[in-house]
Amino acid sequence: MAELDEVLRVDELRTYFYTQEGTVRAVDGASFAVKRGQVLGIVGESGCGKSVAAQSILRIVPPPGRIVGGQIIYHRQVAADGASNLSEMLNLTEMHPRGQEMRSIRGSEISMVFQEPMTSLDPVYTVGDQIMEAITLHQNVDRREARKRAIEMLEQVGMPRPGEIVDNYPHQLSGGMRQRVMIAIALSCHPSLLIADEPTTALDVTTEAQILDLMRNLQKQTGTAIVYITHNLGVIAEMCDDVAVMYLGKVVEQADVDSIFYDPKHPYTQALLRSIPRIGQARKRLEPIKGIVPDPYAIPQGCPFWPRCIHAMPGLCDHDQPEYVPIAPGHSVRCHLFRQEAM
Numbered sequence: 001m002a003e004l005d006e007v008l009r010v011d012e013l014r015t016y017f018y019t020q021e022g023t024v025r026a027v028d029g030a031s032f033a034v035k036r037g038q039v040l041g042i043v044g045e046s047g048c049g050k051s052v053a054a055q056s057i058l059r060i061v062p063p064p065g066r067i068v069g070g071q072i073i074y075h076r077q078v079a080a081d082g083a084s085n086l087s088e089m090l091n092l093t094e095m096h097p098r099g100q101e102m103r104s105i106r107g108s109e110i111s112m113v114f115q116e117p118m119t120s121l122d123p124v125y126t127v128g129d130q131i132m133e134a135i136t137l138h139q140n141v142d143r144r145e146a147r148k149r150a151i152e153m154l155e156q157v158g159m160p161r162p163g164e165i166v167d168n169y170p171h172q173l174s175g176g177m178r179q180r181v182m183i184a185i186a187l188s189c190h191p192s193l194l195i196a197d198e199p200t201t202a203l204d205v206t207t208e209a210q211i212l213d214l215m216r217n218l219q220k221q222t223g224t225a226i227v228y229i230t231h232n233l234g235v236i237a238e239m240c241d242d243v244a245v246m247y248l249g250k251v252v253e254q255a256d257v258d259s260i261f262y263d264p265k266h267p268y269t270q271a272l273l274r275s276i277p278r279i280g281q282a283r284k285r286l287e288p289i290k291g292i293v294p295d296p297y298a299i300p301q302g303c304p305f306w307p308r309c310i311h312a313m314p315g316l317c318d319h320d321q322p323e324y325v326p327i328a329p330g331h332s333v334r335c336h337l338f339r340q341e342a343m
Helices: 050-058 100-105 127-138 143-156 175-187 205-222 233-239 257-262 267-274
Strands: 006-018 023-035 039-043 065-081 084-091 110-113 193-197 225-230 242-247 250-256 324-328 331-334
Touching: 006 050, 006 225, 023 039, 023 050, 023 065, 023 225, 023 242, 039 050, 039 233, 050 065, 050 110, 050 193, 050 225, 110 175, 127 143, 127 175, 143 175, 175 205, 205 225, 205 233, 225 233, 233 257, 242 257, 242 267, 250 257, 250 267, 250 324
Parallel strands: 023 250, 039 225, 039 242, 110 193, 193 225
Antiparallel strands: 006 023, 006 065, 065 084, 242 250, 250 331, 324 331
């Protein structure tokens, strides 16, 4: 993939948490790429490192966690001249989390919609003040202009009566309205990359559908690339262009969405797809993934999925780590079954 086609590339990222009980390797060698103007879905069970990977990109990993290895390369688009684009490569892992350069990127060029809006919004400030804070921090405008842009953003995200809502507090809004405010804050500075960390988890299905439609329409209008983190494979099928499947801190498969759903290669991806209901198969029993996700303090040797894998090969899978290899253009897998099929 050409660098100019990417807005972000994560290579062998390792983010560990050092606790009294031991070391938690929350992200342990994850690699994936986000194409400019497209949507990458990151899917996997709870505890696989999806949210920590997102926090690592923004350099907001809470202590005692820290990035111990790998690179996060952000391709900043600095100019456009006809068909040729110019970009600047920035290594986010080399920046200080609270340094001026990282603070200028966070919230402006790379933004995030967090999982629970009620805990992410400040209860003592109006939603307008919180949108205006993001605007005035990164743009050279006065408070009057910032308020005008805040109202425009609320209108853009489909908020009813934006001129009134701008002066409301978070507790005065419903869950769906609070999530629209979070999206308005994230998009207020027109970022190149938006990270959405399970933004519809706490919402009912009707509101969830509205938020998904909103994000899809805004993505088409603005051309912003999106990293969408979710457990819901149905949302992945509807929203995403590419998919990265994570397990215990590693990306075990990445491909376009059609390949993931119609030609999955990794046994974990196949197991995830077998465990969801399908239309027209009402009488077929769902097939759960056997076993449980291993204790993060005691990850098994070799491939971390081998204790639950129906294709596990004794002496190999339980001993050696599989390499992350390309098996087709745009399709990579981390599995011993494909170790001899690398391109």
